[in-house]
Structure formats: C-alpha cells, structure tokens
Amino acid sequence: xxxxxxxxxxxxxxxxxxxxxxxxxxxxxxxxxxxxxxxxxxxxxxxxxxxxxxxxxxxxxxxxxxxxxxxxxxxxxxxxxxxxxxxxxxxxxxxxxxxxxxxxxxxxxxxxxxxxxxxxxxxxxxxxxxxxxxxxxxxxxxxxxxxxxxxxxxxxxxxxxxxxxxxxxxxxxxxxxxxxxxxxxxxxxxxxxxxxxxxxxxxxxxxxxxxxxxxxxxxxxxxxxxxxxxxxxxxxxxxxxxxxxxxxxxxxxxxxxxxxxxxxxxxxxxxxxxxxxxxxxxxxxxxxxxxxxxxxxxxxxxxxxxxxx
Ligand SMILES: NC(=O)c1ccc[n+]([C@@H]2O[C@H](COP(=O)([O-])OP(=O)(O)OC[C@H]3O[C@@H](n4cnc5c(N)ncnc54)[C@H](OP(=O)(O)O)[C@@H]3O)[C@@H](O)[C@H]2O)c1
Numbered sequence: 682x683x684x685x686x687x688x689x690x691x692x693x694x695x696x697x698x699x700x701x702x703x704x705x706x707x708x709x710x711x712x713x714x715x716x717x718x719x720x721x722x723x724x725x726x727x728x729x730x731x732x733x734x735x736x737x738x739x740x741x742x743x744x745x746x747x748x749x750x751x752x753x754x755x756x757x758x759x760x761x762x763x764x765x766x767x768x769x770x771x772x773x774x775x776x777x778x779x780x781x782x783x784x785x786x787x788x789x790x791x792x793x794x795x796x797x798x799x800x801x802x803x804x805x806x807x808x809x810x811x812x813x814x815x816x817x818x819x820x821x822x823x824x825x826x827x828x829x830x831x832x833x834x835x836x837x838x839x840x841x842x843x844x845x846x847x848x849x850x851x852x853x854x855x856x857x858x859x860x861x862x863x864x865x866x867x868x869x870x871x872x873x874x875x876x877x878x879x880x881x882x883x884x885x886x887x888x889x890x891x892x893x894x895x896x897x898x899x900x901x902x903x904x905x906x907x908x909x910x911x912x913x914x915x916x917x918x919x920x921x922x923x924x925x926x927x928x929x930x931x932x933x934x935x936x937x938x939x940x941x942x943x944x945x946x947x948x949x950x951x952x953x954x955x956x957x958x959x960x961x962x963x964x965x966x967x968x969x970x971x972x973x974x975x976x977x978x979x980x981x982x983x984x985x986x987x988x989x990x
Pocket of ligand 1: 711712
C-alpha cells in the first residue's frame with residue numbers, strides 16, 4: 682500500500698517510521714515545509730499527485746498544560762484546520778482508509794475511570810486543554826460521519842493515552858511530563874542539586890505508553906483495517922502516580938536527592954485512565970515496561986544532550 686503519514690517528523694510519526702512492518706509499505710512523509718496542512722488547496726494538489734491508498738494523521742500542534750492554557754486559540758484553530766482539511770481532501774479524492782490519531786484529552790474532565798469510548802462528549806471538558814480537545818473531537822466526529830454516510834469509506838480514530846519515548850521533545854516550552862522530568866532530574870544530577878520540585882502533591886495518576894508500542898498497534902491496524910473499531914482507545918489499561926514516574930526516573934538516573942511539592946501549580950485531571958476492553962478484544966497489547974521505556978528514552982535524551990554540546 683501507499684501510505685501517507687502526516688506529522689512524520691513528530692514523535693509519533695518518527696516512531697511509526699522506525700517500525701519495520703509499517704515501512705515495508707510505500708510511505709509518503711512530507712514535512713510541514715513541503716505540505717502545510719493548514720492549506721486545503723495544497724493538500725488537494727498533493728493527494729492528486731501522489732494518490733495514497735491510506736492516510737495516517739499524526740500531525741498536530743501538541744504541547745503541555747502551560748502551552749495549551751497560554752495558546753488555546755492556536756491549539757484549537759491549527760488542530761481543527763489541519764484535521765478537517767486533511768479528512769475533507771481525503772474524502773474528496775476517494776481515499777478509503779483513514780486512521781486519525783486523537784488524544785485522551787478529548788474525554789470529559791474527572792469522569793468515571795477507566796474511560797470508555799462511549800463517554801466521549803458526555804460531560805464538560807478539562808478547561809486547561811479545551812481548545813485542543815474540541816479540535817480533536819471535531820475530527821473524530823467527522824471521521825465517524827464519513828464512515829456512516831459513505832459506504833466503503835473506513836475513517837477510524839485511535840485515542841492513545843499519553844505517550845513518551847524516542848523523539849520526544851525535551852525543551853521546556855514544549856515538553857510533556859516524562860521528558861520534562863528526565864531533563865529536570867538529569868540537570869539536578871549534573872548540578873548536584875539536593876532537591877527537586879514536583880508540581881501538585883504527586884498523587885495525580887497518568888497512563889503513559891512507550892511510543893513504539895503505539896507504532897506496533899498502528900502496524901497491526903494497517904494489516905487488517907476492516908477489523909479496527911471505529912473509535913478505539915489505545916493504552917496500557919493501568920496507570921501510575923506522578924510520584925511513581927518521578928521515582929522510576931530518579932532510580933534510572935541514579936539521583937540521590939529528594940522531592941519537594943509545590944501545590945500551587947496546576948496539575949490537570951486527577952486521573953485519566955483509558956478502558957482498553959475494545960483494544961483487548963481486537964487482540965493487541967503493549968509490550969514495553971515503564972522501566973524499559975524510561976531507560977530507552979533516557980538513552981535517546983543523552984544523544985540529544987550530546988548533540989547540543
Ligand atoms: N505525544 C503524546 O503524548 C500524544 C498522546 C496522544 C495522542 N497524540 C497525538 O498524536 C499526534 C502526534 O503527536 P506528536 O507527539 O508526534 O506531536 P509532535 O511531535 O509535536 O509532532 C507533530 C507533527 O505535526 C506536524 N505539523 C504541525 N503543524 C503542521 C502543519 N501546519 N502542516 C503539516 N504538519 C504539521 C509537525 O511537522 P514538522 O515537524 O514537519 O513541522 C510535527 O512533525 C497528535 O495528533 C497528538 O494529538 C500524542
């Protein structure tokens with residue numbers, strides 16, 4: 682198959698490109714400098730020229746809680762436009778298979794955990810990432826409408842839990858929790874700092890999956906797309922507290938100091954655990970343990986640090 686992967690330069694995209702089952706296909710992977718998904722006409726021209734059989738949509742404006750709160754307008758507008766443009770252009774070009782990558786931020790805030798796919802849009806969103814979530818929800822719904830109204834079109838959505846891994850971002854403005862903590866603890870080791878601050882009290886729980894596991898899940902979906910549920914959570918099925926993430930990273934980086942808590946900082950939802958019944962029924966589960974994933978991500982980070990020196 683000829684598969685167009687949007688966002689192939691990003692963390693998810695690069696993990697897909699490292700998966701051998703995916704790269705045995707003919708892959709189209711234009712960076713944003715070659716194809717800006719904010720421009721509908723450019724997408725149409727690109728699809729007409731390249732004629733992919735399938736699209737995997739991993740492009741997005743992605744960021745942590747601070748970036749989302751500060752730039753809600755852009756997080757909403759860019760994610761909505763990118764997704765709507767790409768789905769609409771794909772539909773108009775008769776592309777029958779589309780895998781949309783959404784996010785667990787689309788679930789209602791502080792709702793019943795574990796979160797089942799049917800809880801989507803059942804209550805108010807988490808305000809700190811509302812713009813991002815609304816954009817992602819629009820694309821999920823658009824895919825559902827197309828699959829329902831146009832026979833032969835399979836436009837499906839994965840809702841992955843939080844991800845981390847190789848190709849993560851480690852700069853302060855854009856990083857998610859795990860790369861941010863790796864960098865923070867690494868700096869504390871290098872500077873021999875006795876204490877590290879944790880936002881909140883460390884009891885909030887998060888489900889983080891190693892990104893190459895998501896790539897394996899996508900690889901399985903490509904091989905048998907008809908069997909993939911229309912909307913499916915992709916996750917571990919269990920979570921860890923923020924404290925447990927800090928402790929695991931502390932152990933791997935051999936940090937000897939201690940943690941202090943800043944309870945005046947925002948931490949988002951108390952828990953965001955995905956229900957993985959559909960995923961299990963479909964026959965897939967992740968393989969990489971937290972310790973293995975953190976170790977591999979840390980090795981990747983060391984390469985990143987050395988490149989900067
Ligand atoms: N990271 C997570 O924890 C996580 C969890 C669940 C779901 N997801 C979803 O997975 C997807 C990918 O996330 P990620 O972590 O890989 O993000 P990322 O590392 O920030 O990568 C995003 C990619 O989007 C591309 N992009 C941004 N604006 C674009 C535009 N106007 N036109 C074309 N491409 C554009 C960028 O391309 P260039 O580099 O070429 O500019 C970049 O490669 C997102 O939809 C996100 O919602 C991520």
